[in-house]
Structure formats: structure tokens, C-alpha cells
Amino acid sequence: MINISILGYGTVGSGVFEIIRGNKSVITERTGQEICVKSVLDLRDFPNEPVSEVLVHDFSEIENDTEVQIVVETMGGLHPAYEFVKASLNKGKSVCTSNKALVAAFGSELLEIAAKNKCNFFFEASVGGGIPIIRPLVTSLGQEEVEEISGILNGTTNYILTEMTEKGTDFDTVLKDAQEKGYAEKDPTADVEGHDACRKIAILASLVYGASVDFEDIYTEGITKITDRDINYAKKLNAKIKITASVKNKNNKISAVVAPRIINSSQPLYSVDGVFNAILVKGNMVGDVMFYGQGAGKLATASAVIADVVEAAKNIGINTGIFWKADKVKLVPFEESVSKFFVRLSGNIADNEEKVEKAFGEVTKVDAGYNDEYGFITAPMTEGEFCSAAKELGNVINRIRVDGGNI
């Protein structure tokens, strides 16, 4: 029997507790032995709930319990999660976490402590919720030179953009609706500004390139400036607007960005709608591989945590060798990134056509039926070049990067 402790009985933590009871027989069969929740740490009490029998309020009880071999961290936030995880690893207890902020901030250090103590620091649930991505990247695609990872890594923003596309509603209305349905937080900043997706792509990039990709180095742009007019232009292009988080390796130069993009139906991410997430991995041998599923939700996320618990239970005393160096990856300066840009200018075509040609050369006009503005797509250019040209024009309403060769 393997004893585990759960730190934090919130949404994910209680999901872990439930699945370990509900799927007991299959988990026991897969693990080769029974997994038993010996203690759950939470400041609150849960009288009359099954968890009350194993509830503790003091982390030191878990830290010093030599029978506890695996700790599940589902508290969220950096502190005291970091201190508790570090203490657990230092006691030789493997830790399985769903906490992306923790992994993005302290991943390399915690992985090193795990290796030193012959235990494991696992974090499948920190990216893509229930979608298996961390372990497949390491064990199924480890032989690949990964050229690119591009993902829809945030369900809230994907839901908002999907609703805006399907119902023609504006951002604020859909956000309010998403908050009512529980798909968006009261304070939606981390989601709608792209910070959540940014931490997730930083984790994937660190894992794949073997050194720390600092999320603070990644250019991140959210979806708050996307309007119904932008969506209508995308429709005219038989395309959709999606916020993607991506990292690319071109001749050992690594670049990363989180931003809304116009993508067309030839791209696998195009059909990923609603609260679903997907991660597209381009390997130099295997080509495109995509992983799709629920990127959030109590049971989906808890399921991913338990996959880690089973793996940790099968590797007691053995570090499985997942790591990345503390050294920071130097990303290509964002000004040098190349894209095509969809641009909207105030004023009609006659006001703009000449000066656009002067600033951008030949462009592709996009007509969505608005007479008070002029929409077009540029040739591929760097962010730096675009900024200069846009500044020169002075009347840019919005601009969205464009993926997809035939747009």
C-alpha cells in the first residue's frame, strides 16, 4: 500500500480524493498496489464529509509522517506551496502538482531537489488539465527535435472567442456570461490577458529545450482588444481568431509568444472550440502530433494528477530523470519575430490606400463591409518593422497576427 497526502482540499484536491475512491480498482491494478489517502491538509473543516476523517491543519504532520510517500500539491499560488513542496521532496517524498505558477517559477530547482532525493516532482496537470502532454513529450516524443509547440492552452479565452464567433456577441457580454457559467474567474485577468497560457508554454518550452524559459521573457498579449469586427474579418477569410501560446526552435534560436492569431481551417488548432484545449507538437521526424481534451475542470485535472501519483508509486526510490537546467534560455528578441499582420485602419480605402502602400508595400485587402475603416493583410515582416510602419500611419485600430499560408 502506498500512502499519499493531499495539500489543499479545493476543486482539484477534492477531485483527487474522489477519483482515488471512485476508480480504486483500476488504480490498484495499474499501480500494482493500493493507493490510500492518509491525510489531507486544509485550513478549513469539512464536518460530516468523508475527508474529515483524514483532515489535518498542520503541514508538519505530513512532512514528518514517514509513512507518506507521495504528496499531492493542489493548493495553488506560490507560497506556502513552494515551501511545502520543497520540504516534502527533501524528505524523499515524491510530489505531484497541478500548480502551473509553482512549476513555471521554481520548476528547475524542484526537479533538481527531487533528483537529489531519489524521488520525483511531477506536474502533468499543470498544463492542459486532463490532456496527457508532459509525459508524452518526455517519453513518447523524447527522441524528436521539437521544432514547434503551439497550443490553445486556456479554456476561458477559447470559450470567449468561440462564443464571439458563433453568436456574434461582443467580448464584455461573453465574458459576463462565462463568469456566470463558471468558465471565467471573478477577476479574469490571468486568463484574458494571456498570463495563464504564458506560464504553461514556459513549462512546455523548458521541458523540451532542457533549460529554463522564463515566462517573464515571453511576449504576451491577451484578447481584450478583440472586437466583433475583428471576428467578422476573420470570417471573411474563412478563418477564426484563436489565442495561441507557441514556442519555436529555428536553427537553435528559440522564440516564444502568446497572442491572438488568425488561423485557417488547414490548421489542426482551427477546430478546437469552446472550453477545449489542444497542443500541437511539430517534431522533425514525426511531423505534426496533436493532443486534445479538457484543459480544466475538477475531475479532468484531478485525473492528470492521479496519473502522476500512479507513476510516482511505480517509481518509489527512483528518479525518472525529468529535468531542465536552471540556466535561462535566451529567447530571440520579440522585435525580430516574423508574421503576417491583419491590420485595420480608421478612414476608408481612399483615405488609406496610398499611404499603406508606402508603409507596407503590396498588401491583401480584406473587405468585411465596413465603410469607415480599411482592412488588409501585410506580407511577412518583423514585429519591429511592423511597429515602425504602424507608427508612421498613426491610425491603426487593431492588428492581429496571421498564421496559415493561404490567407
Next chain:
Amino acid sequence: MINISILGYGTVGSGVFEIIRGNKSVITERTGQEICVKSVLDLRDFPNEPVSEVLVHDFSEIENDTEVQIVVETMGGLHPAYEFVKASLNKGKSVCTSNKALVAAFGSELLEIAAKNKCNFFFEASVGGGIPIIRPLVTSLGQEEVEEISGILNGTTNYILTEMTEKGTDFDTVLKDAQEKGYAEKDPTADVEGHDACRKIAILASLVYGASVDFEDIYTEGITKITDRDINYAKKLNAKIKITASVKNKNNKISAVVAPRIINSSQPLYSVDGVFNAILVKGNMVGDVMFYGQGAGKLATASAVIADVVEAAKNIGINTGIFWKADKVKLVPFEESVSKFFVRLSGNIADNEEKVEKAFGEVTKVDAGYNDEYGFITAPMTEGEFCSAAKELGNVINRIRVDGGNI
């Protein structure tokens, strides 16, 4: 250093040879040591090619080479692949194969021999080519009660159906084109009749349910009877025809089938086109998870073999515990499977309406503009019930099972 041997220098075997050279540094880093191809078995000679330096013509040289720790089997076919694999495992050498026929026929026996000899029998490449599916099912979704697996598991048939849909071409024309492009074999039977997909779903089902699902027990129907008219009806329904292989577990009653189906855009498999494959897994906790990528192709398939080689190299002397029992899973008799059916009858609506109502009760008419036939969709019914009713009518041109609630 880990020495491996490759049995069979055909498409996949030569791909393995190439990737081990081409991606040497990343493979060495992931494995923790260098992987070296010590010998390649093939009856042919390849003068002036790098492989000629390590080519052998006699399997016993590999079998008796105590330095060879891992054998890659990419010969295909049942014999002598089975004998060579068995002999290798009995010598304690792990085997990594891309040979679905071998796994579907002898999987449980070979897994047991591997366990006894503290080595591994891995077969990631046998299903879905380069798509990671076998290992994720075991290690990332092992904690799930899998309710259903449904996959587009054959790239040839998916390509044919996609071309028929996009270009309006008939089956024979597209097949000929696919053969010219190398997407279909000279003898396309195994693909177009569904036998290939059937072996693959049998492997996935055996893995997930822990006992042998015999591919010969699975009802299998190919795509040779699908016509351009069927495709046009599907278009009228905003749907596509896809051949899927699926297995379901409902209250511990397991059913499996390979057949063309009409599926709509609400289903993740809908957008999987061309030669791509995808496998949708429904877990009781995680919900829908989908894996997508190239289901065939030299380098994609070889990449999956090498993922297995890396895993085998990291587990020398340790069996990782993948197994299924030799006992056969008793599948639900196909006559009891329930579907809605899209049906085409000869004769116009006036000829048919009354007798259809008598045979099927209320149906949903589908009009694709043909005056010489009558198309409709039934309510859900068993295969047995459908057969009786269809027999009674006597004028069925074709029938295709329908998935998707809102069709």
C-alpha cells in the same frame, strides 16, 4: 552504450536506422547513454549504403549476440516475425515492433514471455503510426475507466473518403489516385475492407480491458460500398462519412466494431482529414481526450519505434508491467449493437413512405435531390432489428450507421 538490432530493412526499419543517426544527440540525452545499431537483418544486400557495414543475413547472429539488448522488429507479417521476437525475448532482449498483425495475434503471449524474462515487448508504432497512444493509454490514462475508444486508424481509407468528399470523385477513381501517390497498396484489401483498423482497435481494446480482444470477433465493414451519392447525403446533413474503429464498455459489456459512420461537426473526429489518424478516448473522469497525427509514413512510424527503444533502454532488466490476459474478452453479439441508420431505398418517396413507416416507425427524411431513391434516418435500433426490417423492405441500396445526437 546500448546495442540494438533491427530485423527488416524495409520502409520502417530503414527509418529507424536513419533517425538513430539523425537525432543522435537528443536520443543520447533522453536515454542517458548512446544507442548504437549493431546489426540489421535483411535477406537483401545494400551495397554502398551505410547499412551494409552492419548487415547480417542470419537471425541467429543477432539471437546469440549477448551485446544486443534491444531488438527492433520491422519485418511485418506473422512468420518468421513471431519466431524471431519470441526467441529474442527468451534471450532477455527487449523487442520494439511496428507489426500490428503480430501484436493482434500474439500480444498476450509475447507480453507474458517478456515479463518472465525481465525485458519488455513494446509496440507503440503498431497503432496510429507516429501518434503516441499506447504509452499514454497505459501511463497517462491508466487511472481511468475507459468508456470508449473511437479512432480513425487507417490513413488510406481516410484519405479516400476525404478526397471523395472534397472533390466529388467516386471510390474507384480515388483509390487509383491513392495507389499512384503511394497512399494505398497495390492490393488495397487490408485497408479498404477495414482489416487493418480492426487489428489496431483489437490491440487498443486488449490493452485497456486487460484481456485478449480477438480481432476475428470484431464486426468489420469496409468502405468499398460507399458511393458519391452517400457522400452527398452526408453533406446535406452537414456531416461526413468516416470509417471508425471503436470499442465501448457499458456496464462491463464490451462491444467493438469497424464500419463507416456518418458523423457531424460536433464530434472531434469530424475534422480529421486526409492521411491523418486520430484516436478519441473517453475516460470516466477525464472525459474526451484525442490524439492526432500521422498514422503512417516512414519517419513518423520509425519515430514511434524509437520512443519504445528509448523506453526499453531506460528499463534494462525491468519489465514495465504492460500486459493483457490470454483469456478472450467475450464481446456483445453484434446483432445487439444499437445505432441510428441512414438508409437509401430504390424507388421514390411515394413508393416507399408507407412501407418504411410500417417497418421502422417514424424516420427522418434526407433529401439530396435524387428522384429515383428515398433516403432517411431511423431511430436508434439494434443491428438485428435493422436487418429484419431491411429484409422486409427488400430494396435497400445502402445503409450507413449514424453517430451524433443532432443528426
